[in-house]
Amino acid sequence: MNLGGATNKQEIPAHFDYIVIGGGSGGLSLSKQLSSLSSKETRICLLDYRDPSSQWLRERNGKLNGWMWQLGGTCVNVGCIPKKLMHNSALIGEGINHDAEYFGWNDGKQEGKLSGKHDWKTLVANVQQYIKSLNFGYRTSVTQTYAFDNEDPSLKKLYYLNMKGRFVDDHTLELTDPRKGITKTISGKVIILSVGGTPNIPQDVPGATEYAITSDDIFSLKEEPGKTLVIGASYIALETASFLKGLGYESSVMMRSIPLRGFDQECAWKVVDGMKERGVKFLEQCIPVKIEKSSDHETTGEYTVHYKDLSTQQVYTENYKTIMFAVGRRAVTKELNIDLDMDESGKIIVSDNEQTSKKHIYAIGDCINKKTELTPVAIRAGKLLASRLTNKGTELMDYDNVPTSIFTHPYEYGCCGLSEEEAVQRYGEDDIEVYISLYSPIEHQLSHRDTNKTFMKIITLKSANEKVIGFHYVGANAGEITQGIAVAIKAGATKEHFDNTIGIHPTAAEEMTLLSITKRSGNSAEKDGC
Structure with missing residues (x-):
């Protein structure tokens, strides 16, 4: 039987060594790593299907014709990727409509050039086209690149099925394709859940x-x-x-x-x-x-x-x-019909090695309890779990000091480590030092906008030689700046390491090497000049 997602005419096995449910960042990473590290006799099944949103169904009178939840999960389809592109569009608009004239650019209206008016349909079309290119790459990777054994390309190891999986018993899944009415049953020795989350719409708000x-x-x-x-x-x-x-x-x-x-x-x-x-x-x-x-x-x-x-x-x-x-979002777990230890929101409780309350079932990504819900975290967790399952490694996922960035406009926010509230709660106010600065990057000077609105904060632990335990930055290019800081924090950098580093001038990032005002001092953190 050739089911949704399977691109060759080989019979789909009834039993697999590994079944991965969820084709987002974690599930893809895990499946490809399992294929790379396992023996040629290993059989892996990757299941991925997501029901359409209420809005999608409303637009099509409830019919599923044409529905396809593409590989890549939330991040690629409806999360990080389109969000960052639309955020960038907003930044471009600000440059055109506010900054450009101060840097010598006229509005160009006389020449029929850009006038600063935005076209939503063009943006959406281009964003969706880029997403489709990513979907195609992921599909190719699991149906071709990683689908066959490295040494014997005639042996298929990884099978991708665009179908919903529901547990019949602890090792058996019923697969369905609601669009075609196809149903099949498969079983697996080890099953990994990477089903992610879905947005909540409150049921107690009429309409x-x-x-x-x-x-x-x-x-x-x-x-x-x-x-x-x-x-x-x-x-x-x-x-x-x-x-x-x-x-x-x-x-x-x-x-x-x-x-x-x-x-x-x-x-x-x-x-x-x-x-x-x-x-x-x-x-x-x-x-x-x-x-x-x-x-x-x-x-x-x-x-x-x-x-x-x-x-x-x-x-x-x-x-x-x-x-x-x-x-908020809920984990897509109730649809699985499996009795696992979960919290009140349906997130799966796992051990340090991502094992659930059933020893042959593991879970990674946004569907697990009290772990950071970020794409790179799921990718890393998937690779490490695959290495452990194939006895090619022992390293556990480290969920501490994970950097992240929020792409808000006009100021982005990047952080790594503890917030000030968490640092005070964990170590006490007397044992932390908080360094802050309010300043203006050179890019804002000619247009006279957002004077001293860029903000940087470093939190140190006094009793540990002022080890840096938190970094926070509100301003432009927050993700780019915070990524480098994350390496330093992971390596155990102290405030002295930051102070002894030469900054790149003129940049917003160099402020991390110049921080001297503490909150405790009560002195103004606002800066003049560059």
Whole structure:
């Protein structure tokens, strides 16, 4: 039987040595590494299927015709990749509309050149085309490059099936393709779950399921989003609201409590303040209570959001063209029909070696409990697990000091290590030193924007020779700067190592070698000049 995803006419085995469920970053990394390291007799099955979003089904009257969840998972299809591209579009817009004239560029209108007006459909088409090129590369890797034994290309080792997997018993899976009605049963000796997560839409808000979208939809909207409300204050929420504003759309954020929960709150509020300065509206301490079509929906396409201000208990209404929920994600585990130890949100509890409560089942990536939900983490965890399963290595995944960056506009936020709140909680306020600086990169000087709004913070542990235990940066190119710092922190660098390093001038990054003002001193951290 030639099932979805299988590109040759070989019979699909009934039993596999390894079954990997989930074709995102972790599952792909794991499957390819298993194929590379295992013996030629090994058989590996990679399953990958995701149900379409409510928005996708609404646009097609509930029919699955044409649905294909492409290999690459959340990051490639509806996450990191399209988000970064749209963020970059917003940065380009700011350069054209604000900075360019100060650097000697006129608006070019007389010559028929760029006028700074953005075209949503062009952006979406180009982003989606790039995503498809990545999907094609991943598909080629699991159906050709890694599908066959290195020494004997006639032996197929890795089988990719674009089907849903559901446990029948601890070792047996029922596979279905809802589009074609195909069903098959397979079994596996070892099963690895890398099913990732999916956005939540609250069921207790009338109209939310019918009229709202999530991050699964925003990057492929056929029509421009127009006036948009983003509900939630996660990094997904703030990134989306900020790039939409940067693209010229009115955007608002509805925030129940604090922004960027789990991140350094001083930096989180600096991100929010920057967004406010660019015109993003924040509805703080507010929650949605109902969503319905506006009275003039047929002509405007807008929806009316009824929301409550928790500080006053007053209910207000406002109309929006697009409403997006970004109120957290749940692990895609209940669909698996397997009894494993999980937390209340459905995330799988694993040991240090990613083993679940059933010894032959492992789990990696966003579906596991209390681990960093990032693409590079899943990739690394998958490679290491494959090495251990094939007895080619013993190294465990290190989930500490993982760097990350939030691509908000106008200020990005990069961090590695502990937040200030975590450092105080773990070591006590007296045993940490916090160095800070507020400054302006040279790129902002001619256009006189964001004066002293770039922020850097280094947290050290005094009792350990001022070992650097946290780095935080709010400003341009945060990911590029933070990646280098992560190497230093991983190597155990101290404040003296930073102080003794020569900075590259003139850059925003060189400030890490110049930090001298501590919070404890009470002195101003604002800088003059370069």
